[in-house]
Amino acid sequence: MALRVGVIGGGQLARMMIAPAVELGLDLRVLAESDGMSAGLAATAVGDYRDLDTVRAFVADVDVVTFDHEHVPQEVLRALVEDGVSVHPGPHALQFAQDKLVMRAKLAELGVPQPDWAAVHDPDELARFLDDHDGRGVVKTPRGGYDGKGVRVVRDAADAQDWFDALNEGEALLVEELVPFVRELAQQVARRPSGEIAAYPVVETVQRDGVCAEVIAPAPSAPVRLSEVAEGIGRSIAEGLGVTGMLAVELFETADERVLVNELAMRPHNSGHWSQDGAVTGQFEQHLRAVADLPLGDTTPRAPWSVMVNILGGPQEGTIGERFAAAMTEHPSAKIHTYGKDPRPGRKVGHVNVVGQDLDDAVYQARAAAAHFD
Numbered sequence: 001m002a003l004r005v006g007v008i009g010g011g012q013l014a015r016m017m018i019a020p021a022v023e024l025g026l027d028l029r030v031l032a033e034s035d036g037m038s039a040g041l042a043a044t045a046v047g048d049y050r051d052l053d054t055v056r057a058f059v060a061d062v063d064v065v066t067f068d069h070e071h072v073p074q075e076v077l078r079a080l081v082e083d084g085v086s087v088h089p090g091p092h093a094l095q096f097a098q099d100k101l102v103m104r105a106k107l108a109e110l111g112v113p114q115p116d117w118a119a120v121h122d123p124d125e126l127a128r129f130l131d132d133h134d135g136r137g138v139v140k141t142p143r144g145g146y147d148g149k150g151v152r153v154v155r156d157a158a159d160a161q162d163w164f165d166a167l168n169e170g171e172a173l174l175v176e177e178l179v180p181f182v183r184e185l186a187q188q189v190a191r192r193p194s195g196e197i198a199a200y201p202v203v204e205t206v207q208r209d210g211v212c213a214e215v216i217a218p219a220p221s222a223p224v225r226l227s228e229v230a231e232g233i234g235r236s237i238a239e240g241l242g243v244t245g246m247l248a249v250e251l252f253e254t255a256d257e258r259v260l261v262n263e264l265a266m267r268p269h270n271s272g273h274w275s276q277d278g279a280v281t282g283q284f285e286q287h288l289r290a291v292a293d294l295p296l297g298d299t300t301p302r303a304p305w306s307v308m309v310n311i312l313g314g315p316q317e318g319t320i321g322e323r324f325a326a327a328m329t330e331h332p333s334a335k336i337h338t339y340g341k342d343p344r345p346g347r348k349v350g351h352v353n354v355v356g357q358d359l360d361d362a363v364y365q366a367r368a369a370a371a372h373f374d
């Protein structure tokens, strides 16, 4: 009988595991939040991932549980582990991707380079941090942020008043120094329960309005030292935190060539979509191999350059489907991936990968193909 992999969450990341699961002969099942989700094709259950009974019923007939997102509560995850369910990544590792304050404290303990930071419980504590950092900082809600929601540059403690008002007794916000980065990078590694690790080349990511817009793999003009430092950070976090499955480490590169950790994701990540078409083993296949404790695949790029451009928002008029033929006709080298989601401003509804010998041409083809979906 095929190994049954249960994915909690029905977004595009679960959707993009479907094709590699079929090829690997795995039986993929998805617990979707509602009908009509991106991964609806593989949804065997619909329900609330915060409800232990719902999740228990879903995992009753799977061999391994993994995730499309990091939002399953610790109580639910721990109960599954106590039930004897194989959960990857496990709750102990996942807590560091669920709460940015817990992550900052752990990375400090591991000695991983990161921005200056503090847990601030009230505006006075924030004001003191800002005084020590040229009057500026980046305030973050520790939990539940995505696509820049829950991230705010502040120049005055009052700028975060509404977030302080929303805190419960004893809770804190995270504040970080405003890093004057020259660019953002991402390092991905996969780790099996047995300990084997495979690292991808470090990539450059471009965020617009806090949302990933483009990725270039590998990161252009990255000296060997930079690549080695990034890979070393990825490996030590995967090992130090006991991550299983794919890990993405978002990084800042500074003008003085330091690399600082921004945040972690323990699942396939937007910064790794290029690998679907640009690496010998794509990140969705690699995630499945890792959580199923199968030997990891080769992460070598298939060509000198891979470029990924997100399709954000989708067409103002008409449907995504209507745009395909023209994009394909004009850009036959573009691999167009869509998520089956309705267009909405700023929403990630798909992406385009172009792989090739010439970086400028790959960037042009990917951007032009993605623009057909505006």
Ligand SMILES: Nc1ncnc2c1ncn2[C@@H]1O[C@H](COP(=O)(O)OP(=O)(O)OP(=O)(O)O)[C@@H](O)[C@H]1O
Residues within 6 Å of the ligand: 115, 138, 140, 145, 146, 147, 148, 149, 150, 151, 176, 177, 178, 179, 180, 181, 184, 207, 210, 211, 212, 250, 262, 263
């Ligand atoms: N300390 C910082 N200094 C400068 N810029 C920052 C800092 N922290 C975050 N940013 C900017 O804001 C973006 C979003 O921040 P972050 O990755 O923490 O948020 P997120 O909403 O959790 O993101 P994601 O969509 O990746 O989950 C970063 O990619 C970066 O461009």
Ligand SMILES: [Mg+2]
Residues within 6 Å of the ligand: 250, 262, 263
């Ligand atoms: Mg981020």
